Amino acid sequence: MSPIAVGGPELFIGDDTTYVALVRPELDAADEGVRAAAEQAGVSPEEFAGPGNVWALLTDVEDGEGDGFELPGLRDIEAEDFAERLLAGLAGAAPFTVEAGDVLRLEGRPTGDDWAFTAHVTPPEGHDGPAQSLETGPLPGARLLADIEAFRRSLV
Template sequence: MSPIAVGGPALFIGTDTPCVALVRPEIDPAQPGVREAAERAGVSPEEFAGPSDLWQLIADRTDGEGREIALTELSTADADAFAGSLLDAIADPDAEFTIVLTVAAHDVLRLSGRPAGEGFAFLASVVPPPSEGTPQLEVEIGPTALADLRVELEQFRRSLR
């Protein structure tokens, strides 16, 4: 399901554009900027890069409108709990639901699901923090097969361990 490779844990809802993604990209030690920073710090590029702890919420619509929000206060446990809530919500293929990802007392993502074909269609409301000054973005995500969604969620949760 993942339309782009991020190297670290990634949960994509939607098979292409439109989609929303919760990702924790890895820092590539081969990037020139990373190599230069490591040299200045007096460590190897691999040691400098290490695992990234910075989560991002990415939303993309077919009209080119999108958002990318740094989630500096999101923990891996919170990301896992969100994925677990979504997994629980899709357990009933006939249910409509809304789950919320809250970071630092701010709801950054409201994900509403409704049955559609052999899976679910979603409305994702991405709400940047007020300090960013950008408006909420709504992303309509077409039907996603239930089996594919379960696999994506389970793989994401395994990648967090």
């Protein structure tokens, strides 16, 4: 289960202390914070919330201080392609690498029925965060498969 709630599609890999997540947040126009921000911006809450179509890559590396950046050029079809390649890697039952452009390289290794990952994250130009690598502990393979399939269905 994801420790983040974005309201839109999310592909979360890790646990609540170390994770990488590909998300497309959706703002709720009824949320008090959104309403206040919209008022401050001089627009309606619905206009402020917008269509929720900008993807982001979020990370947290054991300190509770999450980070992330927007991926404005990413489209749903590319997110789905990443998920399909991740599924194919998991089906191979051998170490594999899947990339999401220049910002994410995900290396998966089987550990029995579970999987461990090393995520190499390189923020795009203009983001002030450093490149980082993070290691997940073993993650149940069956849960990963179910999460990826749920992610793919959420893109429709």
